[in-house]
Amino acid sequence: MALEQFSDVVQRCQAIQDGNFSSADFDLFQTVGQTCIEQGDSAQVLSIVIDEKNKNIVRCMGWNLLEPLVKVLLKKEDKNLPHCHAILTHLLEVCSPKELLVGLLEQIEQLDSGVIAETIILLLKPLQTVLLKLGRKKASSVGMALSTLLSQMVRLPVPLSKEQEEDDVFGLCRCCVELLGFVSPFVEEIKADARDSHGMSRENELRVEILKFCMKSLCEPLLEVQLKDADTLEKSPLRDFATGILVILNSIGESLPNLLGHSILRKREVPGFLEEEVRYPKESLASMAHLLFVQHIAMDIFPAVLSPVFVMQCNMEYIEVLLSSTEESRLQKGLELYEKTLVRLENSSLPVDLLDLKTFFSVPQHVIKVMTLSPVQNLRTKGLSVFQLSIDKLNTEAKYKFFRCMLKTSGHAGVEGYIIKNIKNQTDFALKPGNGNEWFLGKHLLPLLQQVLCLPQGPETDLLHNLDRIMESLNLLRYLLIRDKEWENETGIWTELYKIEDNYLKPLRTALNMSRAHYEAELKRNKENTTGSKSPVCTVSLGSEKIPHMTPEMQTQVLQSALFTFDLIESVLARIEEIAEAKGRL
Amino acid sequence: MAAEPTREWGDEKLKSDDVPKKDLIKFIQDNASHSFLAEQKLLGNIKNVAKTAKKEHLIVAYNQLFESKRFKGTEVEEVTQEVKAVKIEEKLKETKTDIVDEGPPKFTKTVLKKGDKSNFPKKGETVSCWYTGTLEDGTVFDTNIPTGARKKKQAKPLSFKVGMGKVIRGWDEGLLTMSKGETARLEIESEWAYGKKGLPDSKIPPNAKLIFEVELVSVD
Numbered sequence A: 001m002a003l004e005q006f007s008d009v010v011q012r013c014q015a016i017q018d019g020n021f022s023s024a025d026f027d028l029f030q031t032v033g034q035t036c037i038e039q040g041d042s043a044q045v046l047s048i049v050i051d052e053k054n055k056n057i058v059r060c061m062g063w064n065l066l067e068p069l070v071k072v073l074l075k076k077e078d079k080n081l082p083h084c085h086a087i088l089t090h091l092l093e094v095c096s097p098k099e100l101l102v103g104l105l106e107q108i109e110q111l112d113s114g115v116i117a118e119t120i121i122l123l124l125k126p127l128q129t130v131l132l133k134l135g136r137k138k139a140s141s142v143g144m145a146l147s148t149l150l151s152q153m154v155r156l157p158v159p160l161s162k163e164q165e166e167d168d169v170f171g172l173c174r175c176c177v178e179l180l181g182f183v184s185p186f187v188e189e190i191k192a193d194a195r196d197s198h199g200m201s202r203e204n205e206l207r208v209e210i211l212k213f214c215m216k217s218l219c220e221p222l223l224e225v226q227l228k229d230a231d232t233l234e235k236s237p238l239r240d241f242a243t244g245i246l247v248i249l250n251s252i253g254e255s256l257p258n259l260l261g262h263s264i265l266r267k268r269e270v271p272g273f274l275e276e277e278v279r280y281p282k283e284s285l286a287s288m289a290h291l292l293f294v295q296h297i298a299m300d301i302f303p304a305v306l307s308p309v310f311v312m313q314c315n316m317e318y319i320e321v322l323l324s325s326t327e328e329s330r331l332q333k334g335l336e337l338y339e340k341t342l343v344r345l346e347n348s349s350l351p352v353d354l355l356d357l358k359t360f361f362s363v364p365q366h367v368i369k370v371m372t373l374s375p376v377q378n379l380r381t382k383g384l385s386v387f388q389l390s391i392d393k394l395n396t397e398a399k400y401k402f403f404r405c406m407l408k409t410s411g412h413a414g415v416e417g418y419i420i421k422n423i424k425n426q427t428d429f430a431l432k433p434g435n436g437n438e439w440f441l442g443k444h445l446l447p448l449l450q451q452v453l454c455l456p457q458g459p460e461t462d463l464l465h466n467l468d469r470i471m472e473s474l475n476l477l478r479y480l481l482i483r484d485k486e487w488e489n490e491t492g493i494w495t496e497l498y499k500i501e502d503n504y505l506k507p508l509r510t511a512l513n514m515s516r517a518h519y520e521a522e523l524k525r526n527k528e529n530t531t532g533s534k535s536p537v538c539t540v541s542l543g544s545e546k547i548p549h550m551t552p553e554m555q556t557q558v559l560q561s562a563l564f565t566f567d568l569i570e571s572v573l574a575r576i577e578e579i580a581e582a583k584g585r586l
Numbered sequence B: 001m002a003a004e005p006t007r008e009w010g011d012e013k014l015k016s017d018d019v020p021k022k023d024l025i026k027f028i029q030d031n032a033s034h035s036f037l038a039e040q041k042l043l044g045n046i047k048n049v050a051k052t053a054k055k056e057h058l059i060v061a062y063n064q065l066f067e068s069k070r071f072k073g074t075e076v077e078e079v080t081q082e083v084k085a086v087k088i089e090e091k092l093k094e095t096k097t098d099i100v101d102e103g104p105p106k107f108t109k110t111v112l113k114k115g116d117k118s119n120f121p122k123k124g125e126t127v128s129c130w131y132t133g134t135l136e137d138g139t140v141f142d143t144n145i146p147t148g149a150r151k152k153k154q155a156k157p158l159s160f161k162v163g164m165g166k167v168i169r170g171w172d173e174g175l176l177t178m179s180k181g182e183t184a185r186l187e188i189e190s191e192w193a194y195g196k197k198g199l200p201d202s203k204i205p206p207n208a209k210l211i212f213e214v215e216l217v218s219v220d
Helices: A002-014 A023-039 A042-050 A052-075 A081-094 A097-109 A113-132 A139-153 A162-167 A172-196 A205-219 A237-251 A256-263 A273-279 A282-293 A308-323 A328-343 A352-356 A359-373 A377-392 A396-409 A413-431 A442-452 A467-483 A493-529 A552-582 B011-015 B021-031 B034-040 B046-052 B055-068 B090-094 B169-176
Strands: B107-113 B126-135 B140-143 B158-161 B183-188 B210-219
Touching: A002 A023, A002 A042, A002 A052, A023 A042, A023 A052, A042 A052, A042 A081, A052 A081, A052 A097, A052 A113, A081 A113, A097 A113, A097 A139, A113 A139, A113 A172, A139 A172, A139 A205, A172 A205, A172 A237, A205 A237, A205 A273, A205 A282, A237 A256, A237 A282, A256 A282, A256 A308, A282 A308, A282 A328, A308 A328, A308 A359, A328 A359, A328 A377, A352 A359, A352 A396, A359 A377, A359 A396, A359 A413, A377 A413, A396 A413, A396 A442, A413 A442, A413 A467, A442 A467, A442 A493, A467 A493, A467 A552, A493 A552, B011 B055, B021 B034, B021 B046, B021 B055, B034 B055, B107 B169, B169 B183, B169 B210
Parallel strands: none
Antiparallel strands: B107 B183, B126 B140, B126 B158, B126 B210, B183 B210
């Protein structure tokens, strides 16, 4: 009987002096003890364990009983629970904290996904008790414990909808809430140390561990989480967790504004400079920025005196991090943060020298990528609206520089068309009385127009591919000729017109004629082919599926619509020539 | 050219208490050429000159002026920066001389407690302050002063580099006029605060005038 064996080994060990137990003793104690507990004899094990005579034995070997205890406690069978709890409590009091820590963490490290939440919640209080016993040397152990806990928690699925958060089927929300309670005494200890030594020491090891924990949490799970606001979900454990983390950061001397500005304020003579970079991962700070400015978490402890332009500079770093991802949720968060930061700025308030900063170029590039390439419609739409918002906040000179840059680098006809429309709006604005500026009128406008009014590949340019750009540029030209009177010539367009004719309008005519001839020939050939049946020259596959061939009818449609498009371009061109001729200039 | 000024006071009169230092300084400043004043170290605010110049020196200068006849209008006057900026005083700081086209400052300051009047922050230096911000109707929208049982030792004042555009303009401009230890009330017009937008997530509405009570704790 296992119970008898257990009594035997314990009695034998009572006689051994000074804890010189052999490894055989250890093994036997563990194996037999485990069997007893698992069999349901925990009451008897309890009475043996609390016996004063066995104090030494329990102190040395007791922690080996953790595994079976946890297993039984997780099963939640009423009969054995109180006894097992009592054994556990006793072990926590008597055994060495270091060994208990190892034992407890072992229980957490290799968990089946089904029991992660339950085990963590069961063991948090015992872990806390053990860590508090370690006194002044606890820092690295606290760090290890937190790291182990978090790495298991991130295996839990993140609730996405309000209902999922309420139901908390996998237990992530409960774990988060309990975790805050778990770290609370350590945070208080850090605060007490700061009071006693008149200031927060950056090298306080416990503080560093808590900082690492907060940074890690900001990344996982908080960056994955979609927080619901108070109107949608009144009591949200995830919101409480996010708030808790930011409050902890603030309490341990990491002021939120300083964290926000961390990426751009690099001038620090801190020894171990690389350590600094590791301590403040950009992704975590990006998560923090999103929590603050989009979800308004902990905004009541964030000072309301920072200038919106400074906040913009800080956040651009984090927007870049988020928009560099390929995951939809991160892109969404990046766009949201960008939008919320821009909205705080007055229109036309960002000066041109900001464009020299790397992020003020790279972020719009990322937004364009989302706008043009994302398969998710919401993201494309949002990307476009944020793109326009970002243009609106630039001052006039900055807008000019930005447009020139985008026309040079975007490589996408739709984006170019959009920029050209913006140029038209800016010129229209500048022509209104009192709004004149040197950037969208006169000498600076002309180089910009030269960039706009050109065919990238001369007369061989593919007109259909570049349609958006061409139409917008013709619209702009037509607008200028109508709006700017030749005797005023505020935009300089009238003096430039002959050049534009040579460099743009003539090649465009040529291209139109060539394209039209080509497509008409294709159309004719296509109509002749509907009678015979020819096997197509090539096939197209996507993934492993072959795309069905276009029917001759579909082909005809495509060719026809191309011809209509050329008609469209032609009509605007004709109108332009009409206006110019009427003023006797062409 | 104006006629030569008359010599009102004789030596006896000058040495007596009938002619106070300030009157003497004023006379010399009004009538002497700029270069004369510069040499005699008599440029600037009368009060300050009175503090530094001894009566004997002033009498000597007065006599020298009439001997050398270096009156205003007898030499080419050079308007130099020295005339304008003899001593950096609070008054000078409030009227920003390098803003060309913006008009008067969009904030007013009332000193509630005087500072040491010698430690003024310069642009780029780090300042620390306690503050409370209210709207015109009295609503407190922000403060870093701990209330209740929490001891002040635990909380830290807000630290930042002043004059660098990190905070709203009213703060950047206002703090540059304060000296260490000063507590002041800054009333900032919305143009130098959060303007037409306000701060949607704080309680600051659009076009809000903000009132801050600020204590400048330290300057590094």
